[in-house]
Amino acid sequence: xxxxxxxVNYSKWGYIFIxxxxxxxxxxxxxxxxxxxxxxxxxxxxxGLKWIGPNFVGLENYKSLxxxxxxxxxxxxxxxxxxxxxxxxxxxxxxxSWFVDxxxxxxxxxxxxxxxxxxxxxxxxxxxxxxxxxxxLKGPINSILISWGVITETTPIDFMGxxxxxxxxxxxxxxxxxxxxxxxxxxxxxMGISPDIFEASEIDGCNSFQRFFRITLPLIRPILAYTLIxxxxxxxxxxxxxxxxxxxAGSPNRTSYTLIMFLNDHLKSKNYGMAGALxxxxxxxxxxxxxxxxxxxxxxxxxxxxxxxxxxxKMERRMK
Amino acid sequence: xxxxxxxxxxxxxxxxxxxxxxFLCLFFFYILIVNATRPHAEIQKGFSILxxxxxxxxxxxxxxxxxxxxxxxxxxxxxVAGCSAALCTYFSALxxxxxxxxxFKLKKVAFTFIMAILVMPTQxxxxxxxxxxxxxxxxxxxxxLIIPSIASPAVFYFMYSYLQSSLPLSxxxxxxxxxxxxxxxxxxxxxxxxxxxxxxxxxxxxxxxWNNYFVPALVLETKSKMTVPVIIALLRGADYMNRxxxxxxxxxxxxxxxxxxxxxxxxxxxxxxxALGGVKG
Numbered sequence: 001x002x003x004x005x006x007x008v009n010y011s012k013w014g015y016i017f018i019x020x021x022x023x024x025x026x027x028x029x030x031x032x033x034x035x036x037x038x039x040x041x042x043x044x045x046x047x048g049l050k051w052i053g054p055n056f057v058g059l060e061n062y063k064s065l066x067x068x069x070x071x072x073x074x075x076x077x078x079x080x081x082x083x084x085x086x087x088x089x090x091x092x093x094x095x096x097s098w099f100v101d102x103x104x105x106x107x108x109x110x111x112x113x114x115x116x117x118x119x120x121x122x123x124x125x126x127x128x129x130x131x132x133x134x135x136x137l138k139g140p141i142n143s144i145l146i147s148w149g150v151i152t153e154t155t156p157i158d159f160m161g162x163x164x165x166x167x168x169x170x171x172x173x174x175x176x177x178x179x180x181x182x183x184x185x186x187x188x189x190x191m192g193i194s195p196d197i198f199e200a201s202e203i204d205g206c207n208s209f210q211r212f213f214r215i216t217l218p219l220i221r222p223i224l225a226y227t228l229i230x231x232x233x234x235x236x237x238x239x240x241x242x243x244x245x246x247x248x249a250g251s252p253n254r255t256s257y258t259l260i261m262f263l264n265d266h267l268k269s270k271n272y273g274m275a276g277a278l279x280x281x282x283x284x285x286x287x288x289x290x291x292x293x294x295x296x297x298x299x300x301x302x303x304x305x306x307x308x309x310x311x312x313x314k315m316e317r318r319m320k
Numbered sequence: 321x322x323x324x325x326x327x328x329x330x331x332x333x334x335x336x337x338x339x340x341x342x343f344l345c346l347f348f349f350y351i352l353i354v355n356a357t358r359p360h361a362e363i364q365k366g367f368s369i370l371x372x373x374x375x376x377x378x379x380x381x382x383x384x385x386x387x388x389x390x391x392x393x394x395x396x397x398x399x400v401a402g403c404s405a406a407l408c409t410y411f412s413a414l415x416x417x418x419x420x421x422x423x424f425k426l427k428k429v430a431f432t433f434i435m436a437i438l439v440m441p442t443q444x445x446x447x448x449x450x451x452x453x454x455x456x457x458x459x460x461x462x463x464x465l466i467i468p469s470i471a472s473p474a475v476f477y478f479m480y481s482y483l484q485s486s487l488p489l490s491x492x493x494x495x496x497x498x499x500x501x502x503x504x505x506x507x508x509x510x511x512x513x514x515x516x517x518x519x520x521x522x523x524x525x526x527x528x529x530w531n532n533y534f535v536p537a538l539v540l541e542t543k544s545k546m547t548v549p550v551i552i553a554l555l556r557g558a559d560y561m562n563r564x565x566x567x568x569x570x571x572x573x574x575x576x577x578x579x580x581x582x583x584x585x586x587x588x589x590x591x592x593x594x595a596l597g598g599v600k601g
Contacts, residue, residue: 011422011423011425012424013502014419014422014423014427015418017415017418017506018415018418018419020414020470021411021412021414021434021471021476024470027452028449028464028468028471029440031452032449032452033444033445035448035451035452036444095341098334103327104327111342113591114591115345115346116345117587119345121527121531121579122531123530123552123579124531125531125533125553125575126552126572126576127576129552129553129555129556131348132556133355133569133572140366143366144367176345180345184594185594188595208330229439233439233441236441239443239533240533244553263443264537268538275446275447279443279444279446282444286439286441286444287440290436290439293438293439
């Protein structure tokens with residue numbers, strides 16, 4: 001573009017450099033995706049050692065999934081996600097605004113940051129196994145509670161025996177694993193706000209509540225939206241923690257059985273038709289979420305000023 | 321303006337909450353470490369604040385355990401995570417450079433495409449993926465866990481943002497005038513500039529791959545080929561609790577602690593990397 005008369009053309013190198021990425025994507029993601037969609041329209045499963053199908057059945061798999069407990073599992077996934085997400089976003093916002101608040105002078109900031117981010121790096125399956133051991137009937141948590149006299153030795157708390165208990169444990173684990181990450185991201189966003197705005201608000205007599213709700217929150221809205229959407233996508237994929245904690249059963253009574261655990265069971269039992277249809281449902285939902293994320297990350301008009309300018313121009317033209 | 325007393329209250333409140341949260345984050349790992357140093361019988365009796373003297377025995381029991389081959393698990397995990405991190409960072413940097421430094425017809429399409437699949441979950445293609453690798457005779461091997469990491473949209477995006485902020489195209493131009501070929505320019509001029517970004521992403525990819533459970537659990541069947549998370553899941557399935565809890569805690573510690581130790585050394589860079597990932601380029 002810049003030097004048209006120069007005859008050396010480098011564009012082929014662009015293609016060569018991006019080829020490995022796209023080739024890998026094509027083989028290991030695109031072909032599997034097409035295959036998944038294709039078999040979602042077939043009856044195709046293993047029964048004992050015999051394979052049934054593939055027989056074309058149209059939308060039969062999709063229908064029987066809707067009649068199965070899929071929507072209930074979707075509800076479970078949502079509940080498990082929200083239990084972890086609400087405290088996560090509240091605490092993260094609070095911590096992030098504290099960390100950047102010069103008037104608070106948090107001592108040992110670096111130490112706190114290192115500690116709260118640490119759980120994010122932990123193997124979710126090992127973390128779940130650890131929680132399973134800690135919160136079991138004879139586990140350390142019960143023995144601590146007994147030694148404090150909160151409960152007696154004959155009536156230990158069966159944390160994983162109730163729906164609320166199991167769900168709370170999953171929520172606590174997700175909260176612990178993600179609040180540090182969110183805090184650091186939000187902190188970076190708040191630090192990106194021009195200090196002039198904060199100074200001006202201070203001079204105008206703004207208190208810390210007003211500053212938080214009227215300045216900080218509106219200005220970090222794009223990154224908050226990004227956090228929300230990526231967290232929903234992460235929640236949709238929730239698997240390791242409930243799978244290991246409940247040994248794949250989502251017990252009690254499948255109240256913590258998630259969509260991906262459902263998919264995993266279909267894959268393990270080699271029911272390819274059903275697994276395909278379930279994957280397509282998940283694909284559609286995550287496709288919508290991907291689109292929203294794309295819109296947020298590639299937003300060239302985050303404060304709406306360009307849209308407003310366009311609107312005004314239109315109005316002016318009409319006036320003429 | 322706010323009164324001094326109110327600010328003082330806020331300072332105390334902030335510190336108390338931070339200490340509680342930090343305690344929560346550390347407490348579970350403390351119990352893990354303590355119990356990994358105690359024998360089974362003692363753990364069953366109850367909890368103790370102080371570590372026991374059984375660390376070495378538990379460790380020896382763990383590595384000699386034939387049913388749950390944690391040693392080969394750790395080796396497999398290191399191979400998978402190490403290769404993934406190397407392939408992922410190199411090819412993401414290559415792709416980012418290809419889209420950043422060259423003008424070609426499909427440039428915009430390619431970029432938009434990668435951005436569109438940025439957060440696509442891998443689970444939705446898992447079924448086709450399993451069938452594909454079975455057809456390619458790669459089931460129950462480590463390859464399907466390594467090779468797909470060449471195409472990592474999120475890492476690509478990080479590299480691309482980094483290039484935008486730190487590689488002037490005039491440098492590439494100058495290298496060309498000096499007679500450097502395109503690949504050499506990338507390997508000897510661009511890569512050194514991208515070192516900080518590659519280091520951060522290598523760490524994240526390594527950790528992500530080390531911790532990955534869903535796909536390895538579906539792909540790997542032979543015990544000697546399993547990675548650490550799959551072996552940990554086996555423990556849960558076998559209700560291992562009632563056999564040797566000291567050894568079980570030791571295995572969990574083996575899965576978690578190496579990453580934590582590395583993290584403590586590199587925490588400064590890792591946290592800076594997380595913050596960078598949050599700020600849009």
